[in-house]
Amino acid sequence: MPFQSLADVRAMLAALPAPDAAAIAAAEARNGQLTKPPGALGRLEKLAIWMGGWQGTDKPTADKPQIAIFAGNHGVTAKGVSAFPAEVTAQMVANFAHGGAAINQLARTFGARLDVHALELDRPTADFTEGPAMTEAEVVEALRRGHEAVSPDADLFVAGEMGIGNTTSAAAIATALYGGFGWAGRGTGVDDAGLRRKEAAVAAGIEKNAALMGDPLEVLRCLGGREIAAMAGAILGARMARVPVILDGFIACAAAAVLEKAAPGALDHCVAGHQSAEGAHARLLEKLGKEPLLNLGLRLGEGSGAALAIGVVQGAVACHSGMLTFAEAGVAAGA
């Protein structure tokens, strides 16, 4: 058991592993010798060196990517916050199992292992507008499921989610962590009245759980969902195993934000895969200090934007680890 209480999670967050400084130096040196003008591969160069640092090598790989999707149901759906009914969560889990969802196609395209973890779908979280969404035992169990989902063999990890109502939960988390207004967005496509219901649910959730909002892990317990907690646990598990992570959209970033607030630097092993079309995702990425790799107007979740960014990371490490140096290739170096 990686942890049995939120206190154990806090202790883990206080002692996170750092990247391998020698591997970073070696990867930087290698990058400087490859057959291209200095800096010509732009951000790909930084990505490859970052991958090397976390993997502890000057020749990183990205041919064993893992995508884990976590699914959970939300009591707050009773407040009419989604354009779709809560049954869709379980129906989409079946669709993932049959290979029929967008993420199945993307995982196959980039050669990623895809695991689906359905977290007590017949037992939704409590409606957070009326009290904490989860007990400590429930949130710790979800964090643990995520933590244990990371394969020790993976060289790159994506956490994705499925949970009708979870853009409201993510908006509530972002509001609690960063304050201000306007964190709720259209999600699956709610109309103006639906958006107002989401804003009201967020405000009620913050007010009802006000006494606990100073502690990021309590924010996760009170306003999160099982799949959001599991994504946080998985991102933490990847850090402990020094597996680099690609962050997905608004909901995945809300999960990640809990870790960053609890322990600044906790997302140093993460890159932002994309900027989603969910209204407040750009703002959340700014709070995290992360520049997205892609901006394709996706607003799906399931890890889909991050999955597409696996291709970018694969391109970066293929160049970095596969190219010849000037000396090896017999190409004349510049002045």
Ligand SMILES: Cc1cc2ncn([C@H]3O[C@H](COP(=O)(O)O)[C@@H](O)[C@H]3O)c2cc1C
């Ligand atoms: C068919 C379908 C497939 C999905 N795949 C991801 N989501 C996305 O939409 C949900 C969040 O939006 P909201 O907060 O508005 O409910 C999450 O399940 C998210 O993963 C889907 C939603 C639907 C309807």
Ligand SMILES: O=C(O)c1cccnc1
């Ligand atoms: O940003 C996302 O990942 C997202 C946006 C809308 C609906 N589901 C997911």
